[in-house]
Amino acid sequence: xxxxxxxxxxxxxxxxxxxxxxxxxxxxxxxxxxxxxxxxxxxxxxxxxxxxxxxxxxxxxxxxxxxxxxxxxxxxxxxxxxxxxxxxxxxxxxxxxxxxxxxxxxxxxxxxxxxxxxxxxxxxxxxxxxxxxxxxxxxxxxxxxxxxxxxxxxxxxxxxxxxxxxxxxxxxxxxxxxxxxxxxxxxxxxxxxxxxxxxxxxxxxxxxxxxxxxxxxxxxxxxxxxxxxxxxxxxxxxxxxxxxxxxxxxxxxxxxxxxxxxxxxxxxxxxxxxxxxxxxxxxxxxxxxxxxxxxxxxxxxxxxxxxxxxxxxxxxxxxxxxxxxxxxxxxxxxxxxxxxxxxxxxxxxxxxxxxxxxxxxxxxxxxxxxxxxxxxxxxxxxxxxx
Amino acid sequence: xxxxxxxxxxxxxxxxxxxxxxxxxxxxxxxxxxxxxxxxxxxxxxxxxxxxxxxxxxxxxxxxxxxxxxxxxxxxxxxxxxxxxxxxxxxxxxxxxxxxxxxxxxxxxxxxxxxxxxxxxxxxxxxxxxxxxxxxxxxxxxxxxxxxxxxxxxxxxxxxxxxxxxxxxxxxxxxxxxxxxxxxxxxxxxxxxxxxxxxxxxxxxxxxxxxxxxxxxxxxxxxxxxxxxxxxxxxxxxxxxxxxxxxxxxxxxxxxxxxxxxxxxxxxxxxxxxxxxxxxxxxxxxxxxxxxxxxxxxxxxxxxxxxxxxxxxxxxxxxxxxxxxxxxxxxxxxxxxxxxxxxxxxxxxxxxxxxxxxxxxxxxxxxxxxxxxxxxxxxxxxxxxx
Numbered sequence: 001x002x003x004x005x006x007x008x009x010x011x012x013x014x015x016x017x018x019x020x021x022x023x024x025x026x027x028x029x030x031x032x033x034x035x036x037x038x039x040x041x042x043x044x045x046x047x048x049x050x051x052x053x054x055x056x057x058x059x060x061x062x063x064x065x066x067x068x069x070x071x072x073x074x075x076x077x078x079x080x081x082x083x084x085x086x087x088x089x090x091x092x093x094x095x096x097x098x099x100x101x102x103x104x105x106x107x108x109x110x111x112x113x114x115x116x117x118x119x120x121x122x123x124x125x126x127x128x129x130x131x132x133x134x135x136x137x138x139x140x141x142x143x144x145x146x147x148x149x150x151x152x153x154x155x156x157x158x159x160x161x162x163x164x165x166x167x168x169x170x171x172x173x174x175x176x177x178x179x180x181x182x183x184x185x186x187x188x189x190x191x192x193x194x195x196x197x198x199x200x201x202x203x204x205x206x207x208x209x210x211x212x213x214x215x216x217x218x219x220x221x222x223x224x225x226x227x228x229x230x231x232x233x234x235x236x237x238x239x240x241x242x243x244x245x246x247x248x249x250x251x252x253x254x255x256x257x258x259x260x261x262x263x264x265x266x267x268x269x270x271x272x273x274x275x276x277x278x279x280x281x282x283x284x285x286x287x288x289x290x291x292x293x294x295x296x297x298x299x300x301x302x303x304x305x306x307x308x309x310x311x312x313x314x315x316x317x318x319x320x321x322x323x324x325x326x327x328x329x330x331x332x333x334x335x336x337x338x339x340x341x342x343x344x345x346x347x348x349x350x351x352x353x354x355x356x357x358x359x360x361x362x363x364x365x366x367x368x369x370x371x372x373x374x375x376x377x378x379x380x381x382x383x384x385x386x
Numbered sequence: 387x388x389x390x391x392x393x394x395x396x397x398x399x400x401x402x403x404x405x406x407x408x409x410x411x412x413x414x415x416x417x418x419x420x421x422x423x424x425x426x427x428x429x430x431x432x433x434x435x436x437x438x439x440x441x442x443x444x445x446x447x448x449x450x451x452x453x454x455x456x457x458x459x460x461x462x463x464x465x466x467x468x469x470x471x472x473x474x475x476x477x478x479x480x481x482x483x484x485x486x487x488x489x490x491x492x493x494x495x496x497x498x499x500x501x502x503x504x505x506x507x508x509x510x511x512x513x514x515x516x517x518x519x520x521x522x523x524x525x526x527x528x529x530x531x532x533x534x535x536x537x538x539x540x541x542x543x544x545x546x547x548x549x550x551x552x553x554x555x556x557x558x559x560x561x562x563x564x565x566x567x568x569x570x571x572x573x574x575x576x577x578x579x580x581x582x583x584x585x586x587x588x589x590x591x592x593x594x595x596x597x598x599x600x601x602x603x604x605x606x607x608x609x610x611x612x613x614x615x616x617x618x619x620x621x622x623x624x625x626x627x628x629x630x631x632x633x634x635x636x637x638x639x640x641x642x643x644x645x646x647x648x649x650x651x652x653x654x655x656x657x658x659x660x661x662x663x664x665x666x667x668x669x670x671x672x673x674x675x676x677x678x679x680x681x682x683x684x685x686x687x688x689x690x691x692x693x694x695x696x697x698x699x700x701x702x703x704x705x706x707x708x709x710x711x712x713x714x715x716x717x718x719x720x721x722x723x724x725x726x727x728x729x730x731x732x733x734x735x736x737x738x739x740x741x742x743x744x745x746x747x748x749x750x751x752x753x754x755x756x757x758x759x760x761x762x763x764x765x766x767x768x769x770x771x772x
Contacts, residue, residue: 004748007538007568039690042534043560044745049534058536058568082567083535087602089627090564093651097561097627101654101691101721148428148435149469150444152393174429175483178476181468182393182444216475217631241475241483243629245603265479268487269663270655277655304425305487335487359430362388 023104117324126327164199166372208233240266251292285318303336409490503710512713550585552758579617594619626652637678671704689722
């Protein structure tokens with residue numbers, strides 16, 4: 001066995017922590033917890049970890065360990081803040097990098113000390129900022145999607161115009177719209193942004209067009225800048241496809257200063273199995289916020305995806321739970337929603353929600369503007385429903 | 387129901403296809419297959435899809451559907467090439483974006499037509515190029531990791547020097563080494579690259595130092611350039627953390643022209659449950675190749691992770707299966723490997739493998755150089771083992 005000597009770099013003794021759910025009986029779960037401490041930090045066998053700073057501070061530390069009423073165990077494991085620092089990519093790595101490959105470990109929540117929270121800017125707008133931008137201080141917000149893939153840029157812009165005339169305030173690209181020949185990014189953004197601005201001039205509203213900038217690595221920032229120049233009012237990003245830190249970078253960009261809408265594409269596998277991956281609250285709530293999303297889109301219960309009501313409400317809690325200076329953001333449930341689901345959604349989420357209804361607006365009647373106005377009336381006067 | 391009119395953009399009629407494994411009986415699996423066709427393309431209810439180009443070409447198409455001997459069904463679904471084109475991010479989105487959120491769907495393999503394969507450069511070196519670079523035309527390659535986190539840059543460089551003197555040719559950062567104060571990126575890369583070059587001068591070998599450039603979005607390229615300037619011989623990236631296309635971008639960069647080593651951190655959840663996510667072969671084989679990795683690191687069977695022998699061999703197949711001009715790459719199994727596992731690994735993978743042994747070299751004895759030389763002797767003369 002060889003000897004290793006540590007760096008003289010001094011550590012602050014400040015730590016962040018992650019709550020993990022661990023499968024198995026007490027012995028198996030305890031082994032998992034000790035394994036996480038090694039795997040996520042020094043990544044060598046315990047016998048190789050020298051005494052001193054490495055063992056006392058660099059190594060993960062079990063802060064709490066207890067049986068869960070649902071079965072299995074919960075462990076709170078802390079890490080030295082210097083291991084991740086202000087690097088979101090590395091924070092994800094410490095949180096769940098290698099242990100993503102091990103069965104029976106689910107990351108449930110993240111607790112960062114104030115110094116780390118202050119090193120992330122988080123959402124630029126958050127709930128209050130987005131409400132101010134849209135001129136909607138209290139009520140639920142409305143969001144829709146331009147689709148289907150295969151329409152021309154002109155066809156999508158015509159849809160955007162009608163949505164905006166009908167009172168939908170956040171008009172986003174479907175996340176499948178990239179830079180296809182049907183509706184190239186530049187044409188689409190120019191035409192859709194203009195269409196929404198035209199509707200705004202006619203109605204006096206402040207609807208925004210939110211193009212999808214989920215793109216090749218080296219195209220994300222150029223497309224976002226182009227979108228800004230062309231009058232886009234926000235940006236849609238699927239961080240499961242681009243990497244979470246790409247979203248953080250867009251959110252932090254003062255030259256853009258646009259609200260960010262996070263889309264869950266490619267992230268679903270992380271939450272599907274309760275014994276592995278990450279919790280809904282952590283992935284779609286805490287991490288989306290930390291990475292600068294102002295609204296987090298996810299599939300609502302009872303739609304065409306399988307999330308339960310409790311899972312959806314846990315995301316909503318994650319959008320507002322205490323995270324120091326990191327702003328609260330909008331839960332944005334969608335995915336197979338229709339007008340008749342609105343009362344139930346308002347009951348579940350209260351007013352701090354952005355309701356995402358896409359195809360449901362198109363199938364509800366032949367007059368899209370009229371359908372949108374009916375929806376708008378529903379959320380402006382929810383009392384009338386009872 | 388409103389009417390939609392399609393774009394006049396002409397499609398080529400060329401299609402790519404994805405094989406999905408679908409859970410459930412014939413009826414349920416058939417519904418899943420039809421749902422994938424909608425969800426991954428037009429994302430509106432079937433009734434809204436207009437006849438003509440949208441229905442005939444943009445919509446996904448079930449090309450084959452059959453029961454699997456293991457249970458469940460397999461469906462081959464094809465998509466118009468223009469939906470993804472040369473955009474890897476969008477290809478991932480079509481392959482598995484929204485349906486990642488649906489249970490009982492596993493993407494098993496990808497088949498791209500020649501025109502699409504030609505639009506990706508893939509691995510710059512591949513097996514033959516990496517062998518030429520390292521001067522090892524036939525035998526298995528050796529790879530190790532610099533760790534633990536908490537050592538100084540000087541301490542890591544001393545390890546790198548000894549590994550190289552001992553005949554380990556690929557000396558990579560542990561994936562947890564980012565830009566921590568213990569061993570800042572710039573210092574570490576300078577010292578480790580020099581240490582390996584010094585060993586090469588002494589031995590006449592061609593070992594390479596491979597720093598980890600998994601980093602904040604806007605730091606990935608700057609760190610890669612710095613690494614190149616400082617004499618790094620390759621780059622380590624964890625595409626699960628950076629986004630897959632970040633790796634593609636590094637691989638395609640002619641100013642870098644360095645071999646790329648893909649690390650599986652944060653990707654494990656995708657393969658853990660056989661009824662969801664993606665197959666090992668697709669994620670760590672086909673997709674890693676398409677995104678330009680020259681070697682794909684994954685946990686070997688019988689180590690500290692749970693992959694089976696069959697799963698590992700499927701990855702090895704994915705590194706070399708026919709993909710037009712996309713080069714074959716090195717399967718790089720590791721994760722808790724030790725010298726006494728070498729014969730078994732050689733038997734399983736044959737000579738076209740890079741064996742990753744990290745902590746196992748450090749625990750095997752007090753003289754690291756001597757331990758490395760024993761390993762090197764093992765892979766140079768595997769016949770002696772029998």
